[in-house]
Amino acid sequence: MxxxxxxxxxxxxxxxxxxxxxxxxxxxxxxxxxxxxxxxxxxxxxxxxxxxxxxxxxxxxxxxxxxxxxxxxxxxxxxxxxxxxxxxxxxxxxxxxxxxxxxxxxxxxxxxxxxxxxxxxxxxxxxxxxxxxxxxxxxxxxxxxxxxxxRIAHAFLGETFTLSQLRDVHEAVLQKSLDPANFRRTIEASGSIVDTGERVAGTRHRPPRLYRYNDCGRQDEPDPFGPEPATTAIPATN
Amino acid sequence: MxxxxxxxxxxxxxxxxxxxxxxxxxxxxxxxxxxxxxxxxxxxxxxxxxxxxxxxxxxxxxxxxxxxxxxxxxxxxxxxxxxxxxxxxxxxxxxxxxxxxxxxxxxxxxxxxxxxxxxxxxxxxxxxxxxxxxxxxxxxxxxxxxxxxxRIAHAFLGETFTLSQLRDVHEAVLQKSLDPANFRRTIEASGSIVDTGERVAGTRHRPPRLYRYNDCGRQDEPDPFGPEPATTAIPATN
DNA sequence: GCAAAAGTGTTTTTCTTACACCCATGT
DNA sequence: ACATGGGTGTAAGAAAAACACTTTTGC
CATH class of the missing domain: 3.90.79.10 (Nucleoside Triphosphate Pyrophosphohydrolase)
Known part of the structure; x- marks a missing residue:
């Protein structure tokens, strides 16, 4: 050393x-x-x-x-x-x-x-x-x-987002289209998002729900005493 | 820099x-x-x-x-x-x-x-x-x-090995027992092992087949131009 | 024959995928 | 009304898990 x-x-x-x-x-x-x-x-x-x-x-x-x-x-x-x-x-x-x-x-x-x-x-x-x-x-x-x-995709988005915005991120990153219905279920089942109760108005179709990222209970990436806990969010030193 | x-x-x-x-x-x-x-x-x-x-x-x-x-x-x-x-x-x-x-x-x-x-x-x-x-x-x-x-488990084993030896490795690492039948199918389906045709004699039960690791076609860990190709085997400099 | 592990077959369950269809809004 | 994407339901298919059962050896 x-x-x-x-x-x-x-x-x-x-x-x-x-x-x-x-x-x-x-x-x-x-x-x-x-x-x-x-x-x-x-x-x-x-x-x-x-x-x-x-x-x-x-x-x-x-x-x-x-x-x-x-x-x-x-x-x-x-x-x-x-x-x-x-x-x-x-x-x-x-x-x-x-x-x-x-x-x-x-x-x-x-x-x-x-x-x-x-x-x-x-x-x-x-x-x-x-x-x-x-x-x-x-x-x-x-x-x-x-x-x-x-659940890194939401890092490209703001505080709140619609499911199709989140899906757009996945599609852009993976360069392939995803079934909206199945995408919704997969994300909802993962528990990584929370319904804010709000909706987006002004679209020329049914107003979509706004979701928020679920901070608590993010157990999907164990890293028991992993070296990355401080880096999965914005570093405190920043 | x-x-x-x-x-x-x-x-x-x-x-x-x-x-x-x-x-x-x-x-x-x-x-x-x-x-x-x-x-x-x-x-x-x-x-x-x-x-x-x-x-x-x-x-x-x-x-x-x-x-x-x-x-x-x-x-x-x-x-x-x-x-x-x-x-x-x-x-x-x-x-x-x-x-x-x-x-x-x-x-x-x-x-x-x-x-x-x-x-x-x-x-x-x-x-x-x-x-x-x-x-x-x-x-x-x-x-x-x-x-x-x-397919890293075989790194604990020698050139050839039986399926139960490979399963023992998985069980020791994961600290849980695995179904022998399902384990066999999973490994065989992955294509990572090849039957050598030989068997182990001297056990007090049915003699098990000996398998060998399948070098070719290991596509399971992409790493396109990844930094690890030289390190997944013994480094040439060793 | 019996014990023990090898190996095969079959059923059940779970997850994934595909796709039909209704809903709510702006125009 | 109708176009558009939001959102729900459901059935087919694939993969994983559970488990019964047959095979082959040593003793």
């Missing part, structure tokens, strides 16, 4: 948001990238991240990175994987602890965009710096598998 | 083997721990591990650690999680990339044991150094959930 000065440590974050896509009629996954301002990979697009300050929690560093590049706070944040191949970076060796985050779709439109920060559709990325293409692929796989057995 | 000298980087490994337990009639999970020979936590038991050499792959460091402490080679090795709370170590801050490994039960009996290396039953551990109790708990949870949907 001694220090090894030869290896640098960094924290990066894959940030997902759901946005309307000109090419598609449906919402699709987008993520913000930053342009590198120094070697290696100068001017190439890369995941937001940076070195780890000596007194900062790993998840907090990921959340800070996210806030600094996008101006947003994550609705969901979880450690993805630690990449440490020697040779994944030209220059000195870097071990990157990578997090993945979901941000609310509505707020994502407010996100900062500049010369050095830009949003890209997750399935049509340019060639990225380092091994970041591979990292994004893995994060996408993780998101898609996890949306089916956990 | 700059170097941060304030933070030390280490690799630790949670190593599981299946052993007969004097307290129980069934096999149970055991793991080797090492006694710390310096501060902090001097003389306390801890997970095997150490600093990361500048040119060594993370998984290779975990496999080397495993070999050095137990004399064994892992049949399965996978990254678990990276723990980095400031304050998880008294003294300087340490970020630990933790792996978990499975070793063959038969070989585990040959493992090195000494004054500073000892095997403990996984569910009756002493108070460990650092946050290592929490880490083992998480590794156990991971093992138990993963044994149900992937």
């Amino acid at each position: 001694s220090a090894q000065s030869a290896v640098a440590l960094a924290v990066s974050t894959v940030i997902f948001a759901l946005r309307s896509d000109a090419e598609s009629d449906f919402k699709t996954l987008w993520l913000p990238l930053v342009r590198r301002t120094r070697e290696p990979y100068l001017d190439q697009w890369a995941l937001p991240g940076g070195g780890l300050p000596g007194d900062e929690e790993l998840a907090a560093a990921a959340a800070r990175t996210l806030r600094e590049t996008t101006g947003l706070a994550p609705k969901y944040l979880e450690q993805l994987y630690t990449f440490g191949d020697p040779g994944r970076s030209t220059g000195g060796r870097v071990v990157s602890v990578v997090y993945w985050a979901l941000v609310e779709s509505g707020e994502a439109d407010l996100a900062v965009v500049g010369e050095n920060v830009r949003w890209f559709p997750a399935d049509r990325l340019p060639r990225l710096a380092f091994d970041h293409n591979r990292i994004v692929e893995y994060a996408l796989w993780r998101l898609r598998t996890k949306v089916e057995y956990s | 700059s170097a941060q000298s304030a933070v030390a980087l280490a690799v630790s490994t949670v190593i599981f083997a299946l052993r007969s337990d004097a307290e129980s009639d069934f096999k149970t999970l055991w793991l080797p721990l090492v006694r710390r020979t310096r501060e902090p936590y001097l003389d306390q038991w801890a997970l095997p591990g150490g600093g990361l050499p500048g040119d060594e792959e993370l998984a290779a460091a975990a496999a080397r650690t495993l070999r050095e402490t137990t004399g064994l080679a892992p049949k399965y090795l996978e990254q678990l999680y990276t723990f980095g709370d400031p304050g998880r170590s008294t003294g300087g801050r340490v970020v630990s990339v933790v792996y978990w490994a499975l070793v063959e039960s038969g070989e585990a009996d040959l493992a090195v044991v000494g004054e500073n290396v000892r095997w403990f039953p996984a569910d009756r551990l002493p108070r460990l150094a650092f946050d290592h109790n929490r880490i083992v708990e998480y590794a156990l949870w991971r093992l138990r959930t993963k044994v149900e949907y992937s």
Whole structure:
């Protein structure tokens, strides 16, 4: 457990948001990238991240990175994987602890965009710096598998939402359409949502109910004394 | 991605083997721990591990650690999680990339044991150094959930095995008995095993068939371009 | 023959999927 | 009225669980 000065440590974050896509009629996954301002990979697009300050929690560093590049706070944040191949970076060796985050779709439109920060559709990325293409692929796989057995989809939505909004999220992430009737039953049976009693007016059809995420009793992802309890919500340090 | 000298980087490994337990009639999970020979936590038991050499792959460091402490080679090795709370170590801050490994039960009996290396039953551990109790708990949870949907159980067994041996592994890990008939069908349907044609003689009952693990066509854990392909088997660098 | 585990067959239950159909609203 | 999505009912199909029963060995 001694220090090894030869290896640098960094924290990066894959940030997902759901946005309307000109090419598609449906919402699709987008993520913000930053342009590198120094070697290696100068001017190439890369995941937001940076070195780890000596007194900062790993998840907090990921959340800070996210806030600094996008101006947003994550609705969901979880450690993805630690990449440490020697040779994944030209220059000195870097071990990157990578997090993945979901941000609310509505707020994502407010996100900062500049010369050095830009949003890209997750399935049509340019060639990225380092091994970041591979990292994004893995994060996408993780998101898609996890949306089916956990309750992360609501992280893309606001405080309250209709079932078809929630279904739209699932459909956009999974890239396939879902039966509204069966979707309703599956979600209701999971106990992850609560009827607020309110309804949305102004639609040109029957007004849908508004639901809220059910905080209590989320037993679906055990993680007994797991390392992730603080990161399944917005970190306190954020 | 700059170097941060304030933070030390280490690799630790949670190593599981299946052993007969004097307290129980069934096999149970055991793991080797090492006694710390310096501060902090001097003389306390801890997970095997150490600093990361500048040119060594993370998984290779975990496999080397495993070999050095137990004399064994892992049949399965996978990254678990990276723990980095400031304050998880008294003294300087340490970020630990933790792996978990499975070793063959038969070989585990040959493992090195000494004054500073000892095997403990996984569910009756002493108070460990650092946050290592929490880490083992998480590794156990991971093992138990993963044994149900992937084909890792055979990592505890040799080249060939009977279905009841495989079932014994599942029962020991999950700590519950399984219906032999349904277990057979589930495993056969998964296509993860192949009948060798041979049988085991010498039992005082009908001789059971010997099966072999099916290498090809293991599509059960996608990980498209996942970071784990090299670590699901014995690392080449080992 | 008997005990014990291997292995097969069958029934029951549970979950998933497909899809028919009614409901409530704006236009 | 009717188009549109919200919401309910139900039956077919697939998968999981429970359990009866036959097979093959050693003793």
